[in-house]
Amino acid sequence: MKPATGEQVAPADYAKFSSILSASKLQISTPNAKPGSKYELAQDSNFSGIVNEHFYVDKGSEALVMNMEGYKLRNELRVLENFKSDESQTFYRLSADLMPINPREAVENSPSKNDAMTFLQVHNKGTFDDGKHGVGYIPHPLLRVVYEADRKGIKDHYWAIIKNNNVNCGKDSGNRDTPVCKNSYVRMNLGKFTPDVPTHFDIIVGDQKLVIKVDGVTKVKHDISYWKDMLSYFKAGVYNQFENGKSEAHFYNLEYAIDTKQAQ
DSSP, rough: OOOOOOOOOOOGGGGHHHHHHHEEEEEEEEETOOTTEEEEOOTOOOTOOOBTTEEETTTTTEEEEEEESSOEEEEEEOOOOOOEEEEETTTEEEEEEEEESSHHHOOOSOOOOOEEEEEEEEEOOOBOOSSSHHHHOOSSOOEEEEEEEEEEEEEEEEEEEEOOSSSOOOTTOOOSHHHHHHEEEEEEEEEOOOOOOOOOEEEEEEEEEEEEEEEEEEEEEEEEEGTTTSSSEEEEEEEEESSSSEEEEEEEEEEEEEOOOOOO
């Protein structure tokens, strides 16, 4: 890897990020603003000249740098296409060479129950895109790939947090205390965070399956037939589920692709 120099260059100047930039907009917060707040840049996927201290390519390392400070704040590329997960020969893929920067230090001043940061997501737009949240939208991603400082004694690992049904379990849903919501997530260990070395992730959605590969090894192959009516989309960047700190992730590669498998 080339050393970082700190010189900030527009990500659109780098062809290796064109597949995701040309298909995405940027959802970004003002640091330390109200939790959950955000605004959008490049809504038309034109990232030409868009560069700031939170979103840039380091000229030395040629990594896309994304950072954000504050609880429930974000800096994420939102791929615009909403897709169905049940097409038997069409597979939607998000691939990343990801290196978080000092994540344990970032979360050390947060209450211990909030020690996670999210980098990659498969979210939902409901069952029909009405131009707003989406009809049938539920406030839960299908998948979050996260770093957690400590989960049940396992320290500094990546985890896949997978929504295991399509039920709205939000605080206003009236479902939160039902058995189906108390068991609505599975958490799968994706391996130990390695400082100073990027980890390669492939997230593949299609044929009613969610597949996650880490450094080329399949770690997750999960039946998502329960998700077949939902529209999904990818997100990549940083989302803070911790307080009193700043996340930073370096993406040495970040690619969005639609892969077609021919009928045998």
